[in-house]
Amino acid sequence: MRIRIRNVEQVNQHLRNAYLCSTQPSVAPKTVLAPQPRPVIVDNGESSRYWVDPTNHMRLPKSLAAALYQTQNTQSKRSIGNMEKPSFQPKKVLILSKLTRYEFEKKVHKGCDDDQLATILKKRGSDYNRLLSKHKIHHSYLNTLQRELENAGIESRLVRRFGYTQEAVDWADAVFSAGGDGTFLMASSKVRTKHKPVIGINTDPQGSEGYMCLMRKLPEENLAGALKKLFHGNFEWLYRQRIRITVTGDDGISDAIELHDQQLNRDPSTARWTDNPRSPAREIDVEECMSLSPPVKKRMISESDKVVVPIEKETVELPVLALNEVFVGESLSSRVSYYEIGLNEEQMLKQKSSGITICTGTGSTSWHFNINKLTEQCVQDLMKIVAEHCNLPQIPHADKNAVSEICTKFNQQLIFDPDRRQLAFSVRDPIFNATFPPTDPRGFADKIRIKSRGYDAHLVIDGGISYRFNDGSEAVMEVRDEDTLRTVVFR
Amino acid sequence: MRIRIRNVEQVNQHLRNAYLCSTQPSVAPKTVLAPQPRPVIVDNGESSRYWVDPTNHMRLPKSLAAALYQTQNTQSKRSIGNMEKPSFQPKKVLILSKLTRYEFEKKVHKGCDDDQLATILKKRGSDYNRLLSKHKIHHSYLNTLQRELENAGIESRLVRRFGYTQEAVDWADAVFSAGGDGTFLMASSKVRTKHKPVIGINTDPQGSEGYMCLMRKLPEENLAGALKKLFHGNFEWLYRQRIRITVTGDDGISDAIELHDQQLNRDPSTARWTDNPRSPAREIDVEECMSLSPPVKKRMISESDKVVVPIEKETVELPVLALNEVFVGESLSSRVSYYEIGLNEEQMLKQKSSGITICTGTGSTSWHFNINKLTEQCVQDLMKIVAEHCNLPQIPHADKNAVSEICTKFNQQLIFDPDRRQLAFSVRDPIFNATFPPTDPRGFADKIRIKSRGYDAHLVIDGGISYRFNDGSEAVMEVRDEDTLRTVVFR
Numbered sequence: 002m003r004i005r006i007r008n009v010e011q012v013n014q015h016l017r018n019a020y021l022c023s024t025q026p027s028v029a030p031k032t033v034l035a036p037q038p039r040p041v042i043v044d045n046g047e048s049s050r051y052w053v054d055p056t057n058h059m060r061l062p063k064s065l066a067a068a069l070y071q072t073q074n075t076q077s078k079r080s081i082g083n084m085e086k087p088s089f090q091p092k093k094v095l096i097l098s099k100l101t102r103y104e105f106e107k108k109v110h111k112g113c114d115d116d117q118l119a120t121i122l123k124k125r126g127s128d129y130n131r132l133l134s135k136h137k138i139h140h141s142y143l144n145t146l147q148r149e150l151e152n153a154g155i156e157s158r159l160v161r162r163f164g165y166t167q168e169a170v171d172w173a174d175a176v177f178s179a180g181g182d183g184t185f186l187m188a189s190s191k192v193r194t195k196h197k198p199v200i201g202i203n204t205d206p207q208g209s210e211g212y213m214c215l216m217r218k219l220p221e222e223n224l225a226g227a228l229k230k231l232f233h234g235n236f237e238w239l240y241r242q243r244i245r246i247t248v249t250g251d252d253g254i255s256d257a258i259e260l261h262d263q264q265l266n267r268d269p270s271t272a273r274w275t276d277n278p279r280s281p282a283r284e285i286d287v288e289e290c291m292s293l294s295p296p297v298k299k300r301m302i303s304e305s306d307k308v309v310v311p312i313e314k315e316t317v318e319l320p321v322l323a324l325n326e327v328f329v330g331e332s333l334s335s336r337v338s339y340y341e342i343g344l345n346e347e348q349m350l351k352q353k354s355s356g357i358t359i360c361t362g363t364g365s366t367s368w369h370f371n372i373n374k375l376t377e378q379c380v381q382d383l384m385k386i387v388a389e390h391c392n393l394p395q396i397p398h399a400d401k402n403a404v405s406e407i408c409t410k411f412n413q414q415l416i417f418d419p420d421r422r423q424l425a426f427s428v429r430d431p432i433f434n435a436t437f438p439p440t441d442p443r444g445f446a447d448k449i450r451i452k453s454r455g456y457d458a459h460l461v462i463d464g465g466i467s468y469r470f471n472d473g474s475e476a477v478m479e480v481r482d483e484d485t486l487r488t489v490v491f492r
Numbered sequence: 493m494r495i496r497i498r499n500v501e502q503v504n505q506h507l508r509n510a511y512l513c514s515t516q517p518s519v520a521p522k523t524v525l526a527p528q529p530r531p532v533i534v535d536n537g538e539s540s541r542y543w544v545d546p547t548n549h550m551r552l553p554k555s556l557a558a559a560l561y562q563t564q565n566t567q568s569k570r571s572i573g574n575m576e577k578p579s580f581q582p583k584k585v586l587i588l589s590k591l592t593r594y595e596f597e598k599k600v601h602k603g604c605d606d607d608q609l610a611t612i613l614k615k616r617g618s619d620y621n622r623l624l625s626k627h628k629i630h631h632s633y634l635n636t637l638q639r640e641l642e643n644a645g646i647e648s649r650l651v652r653r654f655g656y657t658q659e660a661v662d663w664a665d666a667v668f669s670a671g672g673d674g675t676f677l678m679a680s681s682k683v684r685t686k687h688k689p690v691i692g693i694n695t696d697p698q699g700s701e702g703y704m705c706l707m708r709k710l711p712e713e714n715l716a717g718a719l720k721k722l723f724h725g726n727f728e729w730l731y732r733q734r735i736r737i738t739v740t741g742d743d744g745i746s747d748a749i750e751l752h753d754q755q756l757n758r759d760p761s762t763a764r765w766t767d768n769p770r771s772p773a774r775e776i777d778v779e780e781c782m783s784l785s786p787p788v789k790k791r792m793i794s795e796s797d798k799v800v801v802p803i804e805k806e807t808v809e810l811p812v813l814a815l816n817e818v819f820v821g822e823s824l825s826s827r828v829s830y831y832e833i834g835l836n837e838e839q840m841l842k843q844k845s846s847g848i849t850i851c852t853g854t855g856s857t858s859w860h861f862n863i864n865k866l867t868e869q870c871v872q873d874l875m876k877i878v879a880e881h882c883n884l885p886q887i888p889h890a891d892k893n894a895v896s897e898i899c900t901k902f903n904q905q906l907i908f909d910p911d912r913r914q915l916a917f918s919v920r921d922p923i924f925n926a927t928f929p930p931t932d933p934r935g936f937a938d939k940i941r942i943k944s945r946g947y948d949a950h951l952v953i954d955g956g957i958s959y960r961f962n963d964g965s966e967a968v969m970e971v972r973d974e975d976t977l978r979t980v981v982f983r
Contacts, residue, residue, distance in 0.1 A: 328825075379934075439867070
């Protein structure tokens with residue numbers, strides 16, 4: 002059948018439609034046994050007081066990193082996006098650059114020259130030379146990126162976090178993040194359409210695993226070549242599902258709080274700096290808090306209750322999608338969390354725990370992974386008990402390699418395809434008793450509803466943005482096609 | 493050999509000395525397979541907004557509760573204390589009574605009569621009748637206790653939490669707590685000598701497991717008889733080890749904060765009430781905060797560093813011993829914790845996790861247990877992987893009973909003797925990578941040192957008392973004989 006092609010987008014749409022009729026649903030990642038090229042694990046010996054380690058929460062032991070790298074790429078072949086003929090030809094590109102640690106320290110210690118700064122840092126156990134070196138590496142990547150965009154005739158604007166506004170994002174056809182995975186998270190947080198690609202450039206391959214970045218740890222000398230590939234269409238689209246959160250509260254929704262300085266009266270300029278939303282402290286800025294769009298308020302009749310929601314309850318869609326996970330639980334780490342949870346359309350169940358995470362495939366390598374993974378110690382103990390209980394001395398609990406392989410396999414099963422249109426929930430330290438009967442603390446669902454019974458609870462998006470979520474509030478979390486994040490990957 | 497006996501204490505001392513020469517060190521609890529009488533698990537259907545559930549964090553599934561009940565009693569036979577001839581003949585007894593939920597609500601809603609209160613509670617999903625009923629039960633126990641003490645010629649004083657001062661404790665020869673395990677924790681927190689017994693009376697057998705209380709869930713009609721047994725010496729001493737914490741900080745130690753209302757400007761009288769330190773909110777009171785003795789400050793030369801500690805570092809022994817556990821980690825539940833840990837005299841290791849708990853045998857059924865326990869889902873998954881990996885189809889992963897038994901055995905191994913003179917540490921969600929190499933996240937030590945590398949971290953005792961513990965602070969935790977808590981148990 003001949004069709005008139007007016008533009009690439011039309012071709013994409015056509016191919017997409019054709020594929021949709023025949024697509025297989027996403028499948029769980031297979032266990033991969035063949036040895037794979039291992040990503041280089043670089044020793045980040047940074048011993049500074051502020052562990053600037055944006056993506057440590059996503060790092061895996063070598064054996065798992067390799068498995069993940071293979072798994073995610075293999076699965077993505079099944080993604081719908083792979084049926085589109087890739088093309089990356091934006092006219093206007095926005096670059097979100099992180100602030101380097103060196104830049105931050107210079108800002109904090111205004112008026113100090115570099116020698117003085119070096120002394121101050123040394124007293125704290127930080128290494129000035131390392132900071133400067135990383136700063137230079139970051140800017141080297143950044144300069145190459147800007148130069149290649151210019152050579153390709155693409156207009157670009159460079160912003161840092163405070164200039165990363167919705168307006169700036171709307172202006173652009175595509176967004177690049179220059180930093181680590183944390184910067185990528187920040188960049189994607191303001192992109193709500195699946196048609197605007199977000200591409201991560203890992204400018205700190207030593208410090209960041211770059212799971213969400215192009216080629217993960219692309220050496221700087223290869224960046225120009227990689228960008229050329231991109232402009233020539235030699236790549237594939239990778240679609241990362243995200244979580245949409247709709248909250249109903251007694252008194253509307255509080256404003257978002259950036260998880261940084263929880264201690265009052267602390268001078269913002271001295272707030273601890275890091276690139277990672279899920280690390281201690283981000284530099285706070287009043288304008289930044291305000292730059293988060295206020296939640297979209299809607300009044301709704303609650304279908305599930307079959308009653309009219311009293312007029313004072315407001316339902317809002319949070320303006321930020323979660324790319325990794327949503328955490329719901331008490332703000333205070335040593336306080337027990339109470340809530341009710343309902344999967345899909347099932348009845349709500351009461352739970353008591355240390356909180357719950359709801360994650361995407363992207364997030365399944367992150368906090369979710371660290372909560373659920375088993376250690377070799379644990380696997381060994383269990384194998385020994387099974388051997389004794391079942392009278393099976395052949396079970397190799399004393400064989401370190403066997404234990405390690407079994408441990409790896411178990412942990413690998415925790416990770417799933419970023420493209421999978423389901424949410425994985427994970428209950429931390431679940432407490433079971435007569436009032437709170439045992440349930441599976443891990444599982445999948447298409448939609449998850451949570452009713453807070455909390456005292457000082459919060460709902461935290463990607464470890465960085467927090468909304469108050471106390472007794473009386475309810476949240477619905479789901480994955481929607483239109484919320485998908487479009488990124489790129491090389492095969 | 494004849495010795496002149498002047499008093500019972502001398503006999504005790506003599507027996508103690510004799511035993512000390514021959515004592516065996518505490519051993520880990522054995523796995524108990526024989527069926528044991530199961531404690532009654534009562535359904536606490538309380539659906540109130542404020543889950544008044546002091547000890548839910550200590551509840552276990554039936555199979556484990558039974559095992560625990562047997563295990564702890566069996567082990568205690570080996571305790572040194574069992575060689576003393578028991579005698580309980582105090583002249584003066586202090587009774588610490590909890591505030592019942594009913595009393596609290598009446599206080600909060602001053603000026604409302606009971607009908608109005610009933611309406612208010614109903615709107616919140618709470619049951620007025622149940623509250624009143626529990627209130628009466630509590631006072632029935634309390635009256636019996638006071639009456640029996642009087643009949644035995646023992647002077648007693650009754651206080652609630654705000655009257656529970658060091659002065660009051662010092663006045664008494666023994667302390668009774670009337671409430672649940674939470675009240676027992678509170679009572680024992682001010683008893684620093686191992687010669688002053690603390691006895692828990694569980695006045696809420698429906699709501700509290702009473703692990704630390706006499707007979708755990710003693711029916712009210714049996715209380716008088718139990719007390720008579722006590723006065724006649726028909727019991728055994730049970731010694732519970734506790735954790736002493738010594739902290740060295742850059743600027744001394746902050747005042748203790750009771751973990752209750754973290755939100756500023758909240759009227760204390762409306763603060764959420766509970767008996768459990770590790771539940772949301774306790775009713776706060778300025779006088780109460782101040783009634784915690786300020787930490788004992790001492791200047792010390794740090795032996796481990798072999799240098800003179802700079803004059804601005806202060807070393808203080810915290811005035812509260814931990815009976816369950818110490819938690820060290822970031823205050824904010826979604827923030828990653830950084831710290832260094834050293835077991836005994838070993839080198840300090842850097843760690844990154846969601847925090848660490850250090851517990852006693854008493855605490856091993858509590859938070860520590862819930863962090864480390866495996867669920868049947870997890871055990872089944874792992875058994876399946878072992879079966880496939882080792883080609884052992886006989887492994888009964890599909891057999892629910894086998895899985896349940898194996899799961900129980902694994903979890904049971906987490907629990908140890910309250911009398912054991914060691915600390916168990918447990919790292920939550922440990923993050924392993926090149927900077928933070930894998931270590932066993934669970935283990936024992938005689939002494940544990942932690943150096944904070946935290947941003948807004950705290951050190952939390954028994955889930956109720958929190959001390960700021962940021963970068964620059966160090967804590968040493970150990971078990972000392974003189975800190976033992978003396979309690980009673982019936983065989």
